[in-house]
Amino acid sequence: MITVDQLRADVAADAVDNVIVAVPDLQGRLQGSRLDAHHFLDETLRSGFPACVYLLATDVDMNTGPGYALDAAAAGFGDMLLVPDLATLRRLPWDDGTALVIADARWPGGGPVPFAPRQVLRAQLDRLADRGLVALAGTELEFLLFTDTFQQAHARDYRDLAAATRHNVDYSLTGVTEIDPVVRRIRREMRRAGLRMESARGECHPGQYEMVFRYADALTTCDNHAVYKTGVRQIVTQEGLSVTFMAKYDAGEGNSCHVHLSLRHVDGTPVFTDGADAGTVIGDGRVDLAGMSPLMAHFVAGQLACLREFTLLQAPNVNSYKRLAPGAFAPTQVAWGRDNRTCPIRVVGVGDSLRIEHRVAGGDANPYTAVAAVLAAGLHGIDHELPLEPAVAGDASAVERPRLPASLAEAVRLWEASEAAQKAFGSDVVAHYAAAARAELDAFAATVTDWERRRGFERL
Template sequence: MSTPTHQAYERLRADADAGRIDEVIVAVPDLQGRLQGSRLSVDHFLGEAAQDGFGACVYLLASDVEMGTGPGYAIDAWNSGFGDFLLRPDPATLRTLPWDDRTALVLADTEWPAGHEEAGRPVGIAPRHVLRTQLDRLADHGLTAFAGTELEFLVFTDTYRDAWDRRYHALEPATRYNVDYALQGLGTLEPVVRRIRREMVRAGLTMETARAECHPGQYEIVFRYDEAMTTCDHHVLFKNGAKQIAAQEGVALTFMPKYDEGEGNSCHIHLSLRGTDGTPVLADPAADDGMSDLMRHFVAGQLACLPDFALLMAPNINSYKRLQPGAFAPTGITWGRDNRTCPVRVVGSGASLRIEHRVPGGDANPYLAVAAAVAAGLHGIENRLPLPAPHAANALADPDVPRLPTTLTEALHRWETSETAAKVFGETVVGHYAQAARTELAAFETAVTDWERVRGFERL
């Protein structure tokens, strides 16, 4: 059987012939940033799917966490008969999975199939395409984006099955107290995070740092920055693989922004720009603050768009439990130089000068969050927005700082009424992700919580 002409596919054929790989997962990131897909034999993948695409149900990009779908999305799965779109594998993302025996994984883009009125065109609301559209806009300005994501997670000694059976109550964290930067007290935590670190490196990610964090059982692994799309691809691979490794180790981990009243799980996004020739463009050694005019406009755009684009960075009800006073997460709209109390922190110098976006939590879809930051920066650049003075004090305690949206309802309203969002993302994308937020809100509004039972069972 012939092999499609691409170096990655040639390596896959060699690995298959040597008995090292016998399955390929073709996966697409969904609205939540989760990987959804199917396992294919190597022969079927190389013989058909790699060249012709692979069918998958359209509802994968129009469903909530429970895989529920319905009217209101740009893709109406019910009224279109739950048909397929095509998954087009991206050979640059092909890699073997150390935690999944003799298995490779490739990420795919989505396009409409033959017979569809938009046959051959990308599915515009797909998260990867939303990001690619913003990166293409950036390229029109002679710029390219580099990003890094810093994900935190909580590890519990309970299995996922036990956690489910107990409705996620009274779980035992893998550390007993605050172990931020600690090199001891990690005996229960270290075995699983060590395996995660090592197997992610074997899967092709480049680890930079790793350490325990504040909340009992909390840990952070930071991988090296890369071109923005590659970083987002690595991000979703990491989240998926870390959960699988945890399950194999008999423990459970979560990236949810706010598991309890303690410190939440963040996903700080570092973002810098370069010219398409690789030249850094954010720094200006001649400026008093070392920032170029382009960077000032770029940062100003972040501040201008934060209220309207918050939905793409904080997409769930739980997201806003983290963005509250006293949670060491941003609550206002301001920026500062190396100031972790601000949502936009400017850090580094010279070629490493960049922003750190501190709004997203561990639930953020990286493609959408990075797309939002790039689009906001372009808004500032294109409109030459002036940058206010940096915030030097504690922005979390300053009542004069304008506030971020405090609930998903508020973020949804800002998003779907935003002229800027409609202009840069298009009305279809705005409407689709607004429906995702409405679906999340509707599900929560019909649920009865433990808080309500404790408050009202006996005393009301």
């Protein structure tokens, strides 16, 4: 990270000639413009930068339409204002002469755009702050690396691509040797961009890799996640490779994005372990809290209560639900467990590191809305002092439990009907993200798939 004064010095020394002002869109992608560095310092710092409102009302193909809380066409495709958050200002090591700053979306009158992903998260952080609490979060994001370029992958319709490793290289030290140069470059340049590396390793699917960065306050973590995802794509492009973060590329293991999260008092004191006593009575029943405080128990209970209704914010695409399927090493049932990776809510760590690991989101998730969903569910549990049911031991998929939504269509129906979502996020946000999901469903419904051709071309 750099200060404005450091940027001025870099610009004066001709080390930086442009500044990207970016806003996270509904898919969690950074969208924006490159500004002349002098113009950024002279004008944008003072007055912000205008950008079309449709950036926050489009599908992945940048198609917009009616149904969103903001109808961009009806609004004449006017502008919103991107106000740089200078705490995110940094040099981009993989983009010579370039700095990046993430911006908040505001209406021309100055108020925040409520359905902007960064604002959706800020709203939940504000609710926490009203209770004297802050959230710390970390994301574990997986990707698949291919030796084909993006252009080659596109020309092949993204089929028959060559994975950068040939086998399951989960925890392998030798199996990732061939990709070490590019992943080492990614690790090194992410550190230079201000991200603190914790660990990195190969994963189960051929070509799959995971990098874990140090936890931070929730907003910083999501900003870093967006920068990382953008940077990985740019770096592998420069290396003549390609990468995907989609939740399920093929029949093999999907890409996950596990979210680790804990709460603290504003003074930094942990609250998930504060006054904890195994066996504490929570609600009407006695539950072994495994070292959790009553507040954490309510927080976890809120996850279970809202999990089905909030899944849309964790799994926003048709493809997301191919990962959330039996036998896919991803959760399918509503359950929690102590260090149990078959549960969507895994309680892990001890003492000050006690936290939840939310395991529903895939690599395609928008980090801002995924984390906002965790916080909103937790606050629901705290505010209603929900009792926590016993933990699941063993394979959660083998236990008779409510099931996570099996499709995007089911998830959007649950989201729209959710009183908890209306209360936590507001009707405009609920409607906006429902419209985004329906746009995804409509696009998929209009597409003739390879499966349909193989099944029916000559036999139907």
